[in-house]
Amino acid sequence: MSMKMMKRDGENRIKGKRDVQERKRNLYVMICNHLANNGYIDTAACMQREIDINFDNYEVADNMDLYYVLQDFEEYYELRFQKKPTLVKKTGDNPVKKSMLNRKPPSGALKKQGSTSRASGSSSTKAQKSSKEELKVKKSKSSVENQFSLEGKNIEIQKEEVKEETPEEYFENRVLPPLPEFVLAGELKDLALSVQREIITSNPEVSFKDIIGLTTAKKLMKEAVMLPLKYPHLFTGLLEPWKGILLFGPPGTGKTMMAKAVATQCKTTFFNISASTIVSKWRGDSEKLVKILFDLARYYQPSTIFIDEIDAVMSSRSQSGEHEASRRMKTELLIQLDGLIKSTDERVFLLAASNLPWELDSALLRRLEKRILIPLPELEARKALIHLLVPPTKSENLDYFEIAALLDGYSGSDIRLVCKEAAMKPLRRLMDRIENVDTDTDDFDWTPITDPEKVPQPEPVTMDDFLQALETTKAATHVIEQSKYQKWMEEFGSV
Numbered sequence: 188m189s190m191k192m193m194k195r196d197g198e199n200r201i202k203g204k205r206d207v208q209e210r211k212r213n214l215y216v217m218i219c220n221h222l223a224n225n226g227y228i229d230t231a232a233c234m235q236r237e238i239d240i241n242f243d244n245y246e247v248a249d250n251m252d253l254y255y256v257l258q259d260f261e262e263y264y265e266l267r268f269q270k271k272p273t274l275v276k277k278t279g280d281n282p283v284k285k286s287m288l289n290r291k292p293p294s295g296a297l298k299k300q301g302s303t304s305r306a307s308g309s310s311s312t313k314a315q316k317s318s319k320e321e322l323k324v325k326k327s328k329s330s331v332e333n334q335f336s337l338e339g340k341n342i343e344i345q346k347e348e349v350k351e352e353t354p355e356e357y358f359e360n361r362v363l364p365p366l367p368e369f370v371l372a373g374e375l376k377d378l379a380l381s382v383q384r385e386i387i388t389s390n391p392e393v394s395f396k397d398i399i400g401l402t403t404a405k406k407l408m409k410e411a412v413m414l415p416l417k418y419p420h421l422f423t424g425l426l427e428p429w430k431g432i433l434l435f436g437p438p439g440t441g442k443t444m445m446a447k448a449v450a451t452q453c454k455t456t457f458f459n460i461s462a463s464t465i466v467s468k469w470r471g472d473s474e475k476l477v478k479i480l481f482d483l484a485r486y487y488q489p490s491t492i493f494i495d496e497i498d499a500v501m502s503s504r505s506q507s508g509e510h511e512a513s514r515r516m517k518t519e520l521l522i523q524l525d526g527l528i529k530s531t532d533e534r535v536f537l538l539a540a541s542n543l544p545w546e547l548d549s550a551l552l553r554r555l556e557k558r559i560l561i562p563l564p565e566l567e568a569r570k571a572l573i574h575l576l577v578p579p580t581k582s583e584n585l586d587y588f589e590i591a592a593l594l595d596g597y598s599g600s601d602i603r604l605v606c607k608e609a610a611m612k613p614l615r616r617l618m619d620r621i622e623n624v625d626t627d628t629d630d631f632d633w634t635p636i637t638d639p640e641k642v643p644q645p646e647p648v649t650m651d652d653f654l655q656a657l658e659t660t661k662a663a664t665h666v667i668e669q670s671k672y673q674k675w676m677e678e679f680g681s682v
């Protein structure tokens with residue numbers, strides 16, 4: 188890492204610590220104010236004695252109250268996730284053990300050393316007495332033993348192993364910070380809210396294991412995005428990471444899956460949008476949308492911006508006679524990409540996907556320095572995908588090798604369709620047997636039967652089912668086009 192980067196890193200760390208201290212101080216002052224305003228004078232006074240802040244120096248700002256902060260957060264959360272946040276949950280059948288005082292004080296809590304609680308007669312005193320002997324603490328990550336003092340006694344906090352979060356759990360548990368001031372105050376607020384609601388995917392939920400085959404592409408993606416995020420000090424100067432990456436190949440081969448897997452694996456904030464949606468949905472505002480998209484990606488970094496069907500807006504053919512707004516949007520996209528490429532400390536990557544790379548504007552291609560082919564699956568990958576989708580437990584005497592050979596030229600998405608069609612056949616046979624689905628009748632009982640015990644299982648999928656499915660489900664990509672991708676790869680791709 189260069190001296191400049193190390194210095195900036197150190198400054199950021201100090202600022203981060205200062206922010207945490209300030210946030211905690213504000214929280215305590217607000218809690219105290221809230222308690223006093225609601226008549227809990229003794230408790231507020233006790234809190235002032237226990238916490239190491241000079242409360243005389245601080246007061247809650249005008250129009251601020253903990254109640255409204257909480258209300259704002261709930262509204263934000265509901266808007267963002269379409270559900271209310273769970274702030275408080277019911278304890279089990281042993282409330283004493285799980286009482287508030289059974290928790291470890293948060294690290295760095297502003298507690299006066301050796302201070303004792305003097306809240307006479309309050310409920311908190313009773314709770315403290317009941318928890319004198321031993322406190323069990325749920326720790327978040329490390330399992331270091333801690334001790335802290337309560338009522339003058341040393342109390343041991345027991346070790347409890349807590350397993351690391353998986354990337355999926357990380358996304359599930361993560362709440363992005365609210366939108367920054369610079370967008371909330373300006374005219375772009377509505378657009379920013381749309382980006383947050385519709386474009387940021389909180390949990391892409393794809394792991395590399397889910398992607399069958401594509402070994403070379405996975406390796407290239409790892410090198411281009413994941414390793415630079417892990418070892419920032421090695422990828423500097425000439426080895427600066429690629430900021431713009433093009434994933435190209437036939438439709439349905441796993442480009443979107445690949446982008447999602449990278450975001451899941453690297454725990455980056457994932458912005459997922461298709462270029463045609465930018466044009467059709469935000470027609471008049473598409474240029475502003477692109478700007479706010481990149482601004483938010485920087486704010487929420489590390490971020491991955493995935494723009495699918497990039498050819499829909501950056502096609503070289505659409506230059507003559509194109510609409511002024513569309514030209515402005517293209518220019519904005521190029522400006523933003525330039526910004527990403529020039530900046531050395533921003534961890535924002537653009538992954539663009541296209542089925543028609545040969546149609547891309549050369550100005551864009553220059554900026555998408557890394558171009559990775561996501562090809563049709565090879566024989567082994569086809570076999571593995573069929574195996575995954577229709578496992579031996581659900582089939583009878585399937586010759587996976589033969590089916591995979593017959594599916595030459597099919598994409599992952601095509602193979603999924605064939606497998607689905609084949610698996611539908613025994614289900615149709617079962618339905619014909621147990622249900623006389625007469626579409627013209629009105630007296631059909633639609634009540635769902637949810638108990639699996641009450642419904643017979645479909646027979647296993649057979650080879651015949653597959654052969655019939657193959658007759659009706661054709662590959663979306665023509666063989667001639669495949670060689671076109673290969674040729675383009677040889678001319679413009681990176682291996």
Ligand SMILES: Nc1ncnc2c1ncn2[C@@H]1O[C@H](COP(=O)(O)OP(=O)(O)OP(=O)(O)O)[C@@H](O)[C@H]1O
Pocket residue numbers: 397398399400401437438439440441442443444445495540541542564572598599600601603
């Ligand atoms: N390599 C693969 N491994 C597992 N499943 C795959 C693979 N490729 C495609 N699929 C299946 O096909 C579906 C579509 O894949 P995906 O959306 O990633 O393709 P794409 O290349 O982005 O398509 P398009 O170019 O049309 O946007 C996936 O949801 C998955 O079910």
